[in-house]
Amino acid sequence: xxxxxxxxxxxxxxxxxxxxxxxxxxxxxxxxxxxxxxxxxxxxxxxxxxxxxxxxxxxxxxxxxxxxxxxxxxxxxxxxxxxxxxxxxxxxxxxxxxxxxxxxxxxxxxxxxxxxxxxxxxxxxxxxxxxxxxxxxxxxxxxxxxxxxxxxxxxxxxxxxxxxxxxxxxxxxxxxxxxxxxxxxxxxxxxxxxxxxxxxxxxxxxxxxxxxxxxxxxxxxxxxxxxxxxxxxxxxxxxxxxxxxxxxxxxxxxxxxxxxxxxxxxxxxxxxxxxxxxxxxxxxxxxxxxxxxxxxxxxxxxxxxxxxxxxxxxxxxxxxxxxxxxxxxxxxxxxxxxxxxxxxxxxxxxxxxxxxxxxxxxxxxxxxxxxxxxxxxxxxxxxxxxxxxxxxxxxxxxxxxxxxxxxxxxxxxxxxxxxxxxxxxxxxxxxxxxxxxxxxxxxxxxxxxxxxxxxxxxxxxxxxxxxxxxxxxxxxxxxxxxxxxxxxxxxxxxxxxxxxxxxx
Numbered sequence: 001x002x003x004x005x006x007x008x009x010x011x012x013x014x015x016x017x018x019x020x021x022x023x024x025x026x027x028x029x030x031x032x033x034x035x036x037x038x039x040x041x042x043x044x045x046x047x048x049x050x051x052x053x054x055x056x057x058x059x060x061x062x063x064x065x066x067x068x069x070x071x072x073x074x075x076x077x078x079x080x081x082x083x084x085x086x087x088x089x090x091x092x093x094x095x096x097x098x099x100x101x102x103x104x105x106x107x108x109x110x111x112x113x114x115x116x117x118x119x120x121x122x123x124x125x126x127x128x129x130x131x132x133x134x135x136x137x138x139x140x141x142x143x144x145x146x147x148x149x150x151x152x153x154x155x156x157x158x159x160x161x162x163x164x165x166x167x168x169x170x171x172x173x174x175x176x177x178x179x180x181x182x183x184x185x186x187x188x189x190x191x192x193x194x195x196x197x198x199x200x201x202x203x204x205x206x207x208x209x210x211x212x213x214x215x216x217x218x219x220x221x222x223x224x225x226x227x228x229x230x231x232x233x234x235x236x237x238x239x240x241x242x243x244x245x246x247x248x249x250x251x252x253x254x255x256x257x258x259x260x261x262x263x264x265x266x267x268x269x270x271x272x273x274x275x276x277x278x279x280x281x282x283x284x285x286x287x288x289x290x291x292x293x294x295x296x297x298x299x300x301x302x303x304x305x306x307x308x309x310x311x312x313x314x315x316x317x318x319x320x321x322x323x324x325x326x327x328x329x330x331x332x333x334x335x336x337x338x339x340x341x342x343x344x345x346x347x348x349x350x351x352x353x354x355x356x357x358x359x360x361x362x363x364x365x366x367x368x369x370x371x372x373x374x375x376x377x378x379x380x381x382x383x384x385x386x387x388x389x390x391x392x393x394x395x396x397x398x399x400x401x402x403x404x405x406x407x408x409x410x411x412x413x414x415x416x417x418x419x420x421x422x423x424x425x426x427x428x429x430x431x432x433x434x435x436x437x438x439x440x441x442x443x444x445x446x447x448x449x450x451x452x453x454x455x456x457x458x459x460x461x462x463x464x465x466x467x468x469x470x471x472x473x474x475x476x477x478x479x480x481x482x483x484x485x486x487x488x489x490x491x492x493x494x495x496x497x498x499x500x501x502x503x504x
Contacts (some may be wrong), residue, residue: 003029005053005061006293007046007142007150008286012036012183012207013243014045016053017289018061019270021297027271031279031286046145063151065292068138068305070156070187070201073130074100077198077230079122085113092127100129108132108310110155110303115195126197128155128303135305151312154292155303157187160241161196162295162302163287166268169239170194177235178265179220179254180288181244183207186216188223190235196302198227206244217257224258241265241287395479396451398422404452405429408445413438418470422477429473436460439471451479 001022008015013036018029034049036042054061076099084091092111097104111127135153142150160178164170170178171194180187182205190198202219204212220238228234238260244250245264255262265284272280283290295302306312356372363371367384371377401422409415415438419430433439439457447455455475463470 002062002296003057003059004293004296005050005064006289006291006295007050007064007066008289008292009042009046009066009138009141010182011185011205014042014049015286015289016046016049017286017293018053018057019290019293025271026294026297027274028268028283028290029274031275031282031289033286043141043145046142050146060146060148063296064142064146064148065152065154065159065296066138066142066150067154067156067159067288067292068130068134069185070199071185071203072134073128073155073305075126075128075155075158075199078125078127080125082121082123085123088113088125092125096127096129102131106132108135108305108307110305110307112196112303114197115193126158128158128305130155130305132308132310135310139306139310149312151306152292152295153305153310154295155199155305156201157189157199158196158302159288159295160187160189160291160302161191162291163265163268164191164194166270166294168266168269169237172237174237175233175235177224177238178287179238179240180242181206181240181247181250182242183244186219186242186244188220190224190227190232192233198223198230198232200226206247206250209247213253214257217254220254221258236260238262239265241284243285245284394425394477395481396477400451401427401477404446404449405442408442408449410441415442425477427475427477430470431473432463432468432470434468436469436471439469439473443473443475446473446475451477453478 001020004019004021006017006019008017013033015031015033017031020027020029030053032049032053034045034052036045076096078092078095080088080091080095088111092109093104096107096109100107107129108131109127109129111125114124114126138153139149142148157178157180160180163178170176170191173193175190175192178189178191180189184205184207186202186205188198188200188202189196200223202216202223204216204219206216209216224234238254238258240250240254240262241264251262251264265287267280267283268290270290272283291302295304359374359377360370360372363369363377363380367377367380369380371380398420402420405417405420414434416432417429418432419428421428431439431442433442439460443455443457446452453476455473458472458474460469460471462468
């Protein structure tokens, strides 16, 4: 259950909100503030307020968020081509350089891409730029006071955007404004469809009221006009927060001046059972501190100026505090790995048993001996091939038939072959000779040739229009070497031995 600390450092007050996140529940534990009086520094007041806020906590906060005053940050709205989105950080550096009064090498900037369509293939971007020295000074202030660096450094009124998921009315489709009224300065934030699109810091607050009320209303009205001039939608409702939200008659006066409804910021949808009645009523006063704490919930809304050379790095102490959690996660991963490895080995072992049984059955059927391994099967095959090693090539083929047939025909004989068919060791010859005895002589000569057996003249006919004779001769091509000798069975006596035994 992480504990987050939101710190709102104003010109006259320091406000701290302690927020804790649990499973499906986020609770506000404490709200503490302190006034910066003459002779005290902001660091001294901050130290006192944080100690009071964390009183009773066994461990320091898991993360801290603070904001830089809007007066120290330049906020710009830019329209860039959609093609520049992949290299936005480089392009923004060039675009902002011409709009700020200091070098970009001395600055830090962050940005957010707005969801609304800018048209013509362009994207709308809100960017915030601040000096590195100002951001570092704010980090050092917090570190000096609470001995812990802030993880996030927000930007003025834009930090209030983290309240959108928790406060009813801020996520409406129509534009709404949130005005944080401080003692010496005020901040204006305009939201459209729950997205922060405009922010401005006013150099006037509640100090000097009621004499300065008209000037404050005029500055807020001018801020809304600047938003409209930039293509924005005028707000239809204003919510007040900060210390000035509790000034008597502020809502009615500003509503009449701005001609739109003005009300206090509604309480966020968070668990506030840990707060007393007075703190519950003061929730709008701590709106910015609560928003900063909620921005630590992840990639929260708003800007974060802890970038570049000031990027936040967690130290070893943070890791040491989470050793029990890390050890638990490591144990879970180890158990999962062992179980997965065991399941895999079990499946492989079962598969091997099945394959060995199948191999044994096949080798028993084919080779007569059961083999359960590949090596045993290879040995059995080698022995079987050694016993019945046969040459698949015949000792006499069709070419040999043609050679023997030409040798059987005398040079003095006129002989024609019309067809010679050799298929599976059987030969059919269709030939033409001068007489039937000539054909019989050829058959007689072939019958004496090795590998030619069962030579027969099947038919003879006289050739039409001639006294020559056609004949059809058939024979088989079988060489003694091609005859398969069946393997001798174990225990059976040899043929010679039987004959000798029978003769005795």
